[in-house]
Amino acid sequence: MVNLIIDGKNVTAQKDTMVLEAARSAGVNIPTLCAHEAISRSGSCRLCVVEVKKGNRTRIVTSCLYPVEEGLIVDTRSERVQNVRRLVLELLLARCPKSEVLQKLAADLGVDPHPRFVPDTDKGKCILCRSCVRVCEEVVGVSAIGMSSRGSHKTVGPPFKEASSVCIGCGACVYVCPTGHIVMQSTGDKRKIWRRTFKMQACEKCGKYFAPVDQLKFISKKTGTPYKELAVCTECR
Amino acid sequence: MKKIANALDLRRVQEDLKKNFDPNKKMVTICAGTGCRGYGCIKVKEELEAELQKQHMDVEVRATGCFGFCEKGPLVVVHPEKIFYQQVKIKDVPDIVSKTVGSGEVLEKLLYRDPYTKETVLKEEEVPFYKKQHRLVFGQNGMIDPTRIEDYLIIGGYSALAKVLTGMTPEGVISEVKKAGLRGRGGGGFSAGVKWESCRRAHGSPKYVIGNGDEGDPGAYMDRSLMEGNPHSVLEGMIIGAYAIGASEGYIYVRNEYPLAVLHLTLAIAAAKEAGLLGKNILGTDFSFDIHINKGGGAFVCGESSALFASIEGRAGEPRAKYIHAVEKGLWDKPTCLNNVETWANVPIIINQGAEAYASVGTERSKGTKIFSLVGKINNTGLVEVPMGITLREIVYDMGGGIPNGRKFKAVQTGGPSGGCIPERLLDLPVDFDKLTEVGSMMGSGGMIVMDDRSCMVDVAKYFLAFLQEESCGKCVPCREGVRRMREILEDICAGRGKEGDVELLEHLSTGVADGSLCALGGSAPNPVLSTIRYFRDEYDAHIRDHRCPAGVCKALITYSVNAEKCTGCGLCVKVCPVQAATGEKKKPHSINNDLCTRCGACIESCKFDAITVE
Ligand SMILES: Cc1cc2nc3c(=O)[nH]c(=O)nc-3n(C[C@H](O)[C@H](O)[C@H](O)COP(=O)(O)O)c2cc1C
Numbered sequence: 099m100v101n102l103i104i105d106g107k108n109v110t111a112q113k114d115t116m117v118l119e120a121a122r123s124a125g126v127n128i129p130t131l132c133a134h135e136a137i138s139r140s141g142s143c144r145l146c147v148v149e150v151k152k153g154n155r156t157r158i159v160t161s162c163l164y165p166v167e168e169g170l171i172v173d174t175r176s177e178r179v180q181n182v183r184r185l186v187l188e189l190l191l192a193r194c195p196k197s198e199v200l201q202k203l204a205a206d207l208g209v210d211p212h213p214r215f216v217p218d219t220d221k222g223k224c225i226l227c228r229s230c231v232r233v234c235e236e237v238v239g240v241s242a243i244g245m246s247s248r249g250s251h252k253t254v255g256p257p258f259k260e261a262s263s264v265c266i267g268c269g270a271c272v273y274v275c276p277t278g279h280i281v282m283q284s285t286g287d288k289r290k291i292w293r294r295t296f297k298m299q300a301c302e303k304c305g306k307y308f309a310p311v312d313q314l315k316f317i318s319k320k321t322g323t324p325y326k327e328l329a330v331c332t333e334c335r
Numbered sequence: 336m337k338k339i340a341n342a343l344d345l346r347r348v349q350e351d352l353k354k355n356f357d358p359n360k361k362m363v364t365i366c367a368g369t370g371c372r373g374y375g376c377i378k379v380k381e382e383l384e385a386e387l388q389k390q391h392m393d394v395e396v397r398a399t400g401c402f403g404f405c406e407k408g409p410l411v412v413v414h415p416e417k418i419f420y421q422q423v424k425i426k427d428v429p430d431i432v433s434k435t436v437g438s439g440e441v442l443e444k445l446l447y448r449d450p451y452t453k454e455t456v457l458k459e460e461e462v463p464f465y466k467k468q469h470r471l472v473f474g475q476n477g478m479i480d481p482t483r484i485e486d487y488l489i490i491g492g493y494s495a496l497a498k499v500l501t502g503m504t505p506e507g508v509i510s511e512v513k514k515a516g517l518r519g520r521g522g523g524g525f526s527a528g529v530k531w532e533s534c535r536r537a538h539g540s541p542k543y544v545i546g547n548g549d550e551g552d553p554g555a556y557m558d559r560s561l562m563e564g565n566p567h568s569v570l571e572g573m574i575i576g577a578y579a580i581g582a583s584e585g586y587i588y589v590r591n592e593y594p595l596a597v598l599h600l601t602l603a604i605a606a607a608k609e610a611g612l613l614g615k616n617i618l619g620t621d622f623s624f625d626i627h628i629n630k631g632g633g634a635f636v637c638g639e640s641s642a643l644f645a646s647i648e649g650r651a652g653e654p655r656a657k658y659i660h661a662v663e664k665g666l667w668d669k670p671t672c673l674n675n676v677e678t679w680a681n682v683p684i685i686i687n688q689g690a691e692a693y694a695s696v697g698t699e700r701s702k703g704t705k706i707f708s709l710v711g712k713i714n715n716t717g718l719v720e721v722p723m724g725i726t727l728r729e730i731v732y733d734m735g736g737g738i739p740n741g742r743k744f745k746a747v748q749t750g751g752p753s754g755g756c757i758p759e760r761l762l763d764l765p766v767d768f769d770k771l772t773e774v775g776s777m778m779g780s781g782g783m784i785v786m787d788d789r790s791c792m793v794d795v796a797k798y799f800l801a802f803l804q805e806e807s808c809g810k811c812v813p814c815r816e817g818v819r820r821m822r823e824i825l826e827d828i829c830a831g832r833g834k835e836g837d838v839e840l841l842e843h844l845s846t847g848v849a850d851g852s853l854c855a856l857g858g859s860a861p862n863p864v865l866s867t868i869r870y871f872r873d874e875y876d877a878h879i880r881d882h883r884c885p886a887g888v889c890k891a892l893i894t895y896s897v898n899a900e901k902c903t904g905c906g907l908c909v910k911v912c913p914v915q916a917a918t919g920e921k922k923k924p925h926s927i928n929n930d931l932c933t934r935c936g937a938c939i940e941s942c943k944f945d946a947i948t949v950e
Pocket residue numbers: 518519520521522523524525547548549550551552635636637638639640673674675676678780854855856
């Protein structure tokens with residue numbers, strides 16, 4: 099076990115725990131956008147920054163990636179930390195003015211849209227956190243989407259902005275997206291996502307449309323389970 | 336080349352080569368670096384060879400690496416007198432061969448002429464550009480053909496490696512490099528010895544050493560010239576480092592845009608392997624080490640350590656947020672020691688000279704020399720290798736020969752795109768790692784851009800931020816969005832849309848971007864803005880409050896007019912103006928219609944009477 103101090107509280111945490119989790123277990127809340135339990139961490143939103151002190155050295159680190167250390171002193175609310183957090187939110191509000199998630203986060207932290215930044219109109223609600231790309235690659239295992247271009251021209255989606263041929267329509271990306279940027283529409287036996295329309299499988303028992311045929315085929319192939327067995331929804335299974 | 340069996344055999348091979356090389360023999364060297372190739376040096380070289388044959392002279396023409404004075408290329412030196420010819424053309428070749436090589440006659444018109452004293456200079460080392468240089472790392476470039484390992488061996492190449500392998504422990508090597516005070520030449524100036532030591536102590540195998548030759552700074556080419564001109568010095572440094580650290584494999588990361596560097600490194604690696612200086616059982620010992628070349632796509636951010644590893648591993652060249660140092664978990668999560676190629680090239684010198692002698696050059700905490708690429712509004716552009724602690728004034732005026740056209744020096748930008756601008760009153764600053772950081776700039780990899788009084792410092796800050804915005808990988812919010820917003824504000828200021836409070840806002844954004852960014856690109860991106868605000872605040876204020884660009888650069892804030900007293904009515908401006916904004920009758924004062932004028936500056940360049948003014 100490792101002992102550290104977070105905002106003046108003595109905290110004990112398991113080795114290899116990240117400061118973020120250690121803080122949360124001690125009741126200290128740190129805002130996050132890109133850290134999702136289902137996927138690896140990228141440290142891209144920078145909202146979770148904290149100030150750590152080790153010996154005489156203080157620095158700003160992302161708590162979602164910084165492992166606990168014996169004797170570490172963590173300040174989650176220092177002037178420098180709040181300055182970065184406010185800036186991140188101001189910048190994201192200007193990028194995604196329509197995102198309710200960001201609006202709420204900003205309101206919670208007392209941050210207003212910066213009057214000097216002209217809001218973007220073409221970015222949707224995407225903050226480019228890469229969570230969708232990661233879940234598709236790491237959990238689903240199909241890598242249907244990715245990032246293209248660099249810097250402020252960066253966008254997320256299937257390669258070449260076309261409908262992805264490998265996407266199975268599972269919706270995992272929608273589930274992990276922190277801002278609700280990815281649109282998934284399910285109507286009757288159809289599901290639309292990333293410019294593609296998937297045919298849904300009806301549950302052989304209750305008749306409810308519950309998963310895209312492509313997704314079930316993919317699982318069947320991967321696990322060797324006969325398709326027939328998969329064509330039953332979780333509730334009826 | 337035959338395999339060299341051991342250290343003693345190496346000495347023998349070097350002696351044999353030396354015996355067959357008479358230093359008083361006639362020889363012609365010609366720079367065949369990338370810069371001079373642009374001026375057609377390869378054709379000149381072929382012509383020299385053809386002409387010598389025609390005149391039945393058995394004289395070697397040696398194509399060497401960059402001499403540093405690329406601007407004056409093609410450069411030719413006639414040995415043994417060391418007569419230094421510049422801007423040599425094909426038509427000069429017959430005379431060079433018959434007169435200079437044949438009978439020692441000097442061709443006055445090909446000599447370097449001092450622009451101030453108008454006197455000609457005979458030898459390379461007497462040219463002011465070279466006089467104050469201390470060419471420790473770069474000095475051999477002009478003497479060796481980088482494609483021949485023999486040329487490197489003749490000047491004592493690989494002796495340091497032999498010394499290390501036969502008489503020094505790895506710890507001994509590390510202690511020597513630490514004592515020498517060698518600091519990284521590629522960025523932060525971290526102590527090389529300390530880095531090697533941590534890497535040696537780190538658990539995990541294999542261990543890697545890497546040479547960083549990415550060199551993404553616009554206008555910088557010292558690493559290119561080093562890899563092109565003396566590739567074995569980089570290899571030797573890396574082999575010694577690998578021995579000290581306990582690494583078995585190495586990489587040199589070079590950008591694709593450097594084909595000649597890639598070629599020369601490839602040839603050098605092959606030759607060193609054949610000679611038993613690289614690969615299995617180096618010099619007959621049980622130390623084995625191999626080096627691969629990795630060609631990079633050329634993004635600026637790929638020079639950053641974690642992005643460079645990602646790129647070698649075949650992933651997108653984006654930095655990774657990790658709080659474990661590369662010496663513990665670097666390339667493929669194995670202990671890795673990354674140093675700049677210039678850092679590596681210093682290592683054999685330290686071993687050969689000994690730490691004490693090496694450390695006698697430089698300042699208290701910055702030892703040895705540094706190669707700078709001197710460009711911008713300066714008379715002599717090129718690569719200069721100077722002892723640490725030399726003043727900016729000496730670099731700009733003694734080597735650089737001052738500012739062209741009698742204009743006034745304004746600032747020098749050091750440290751690459753995320754460095755800072757240093758004003759005139761700090762010209763006597765001794766150049767070393769810590770002093771440059773103190774004044775808000777940095778050593779970086781050694782870029783130096785000189786600006787004259789016609790440079791607008793807000794425009795300069797805007798230019799660098801635009802570069803950094805384009806080169807940002809886009810992974811993290813403060814850099815991707817923050818640098819872009821800072822650039823937008825700078826654009827507004829230059830376009831006359833600046834608002835009261837913008838300077839304070841820029842300072843505020845700078846702190847957040849520097850603190851919050853994932854890698855050092857974002858971390859240092861605010862430097863150009865902060866340093867120009869620090870030293871040239873009045874220019875920002877003039878733009879914002881008075882809608883005036885004092886340097887006459889920002890198009891939205893300037894007007895062109897004709898000074899009726901100076902104008903002779905020659906009509907040249909009318910001829911050059913692309914939009915018919917300049918008009919007037921012959922021999923009468925002309926005028927400029929500012930509604931039509933696009934502020935292209937063509938008229939001002941053309942006017943011989945200095946009659947056109949910008950305000
Ligand atoms: C954006 C960015 C670009 C960099 N580019 C280079 C480069 O082109 N060459 C280089 O040697 N170091 C570069 N660096 C510094 C490296 O990350 C690293 O510190 C250096 O290679 C270590 O070698 P040194 O200690 O010998 O300087 C860059 C750093 C950053 C943040």
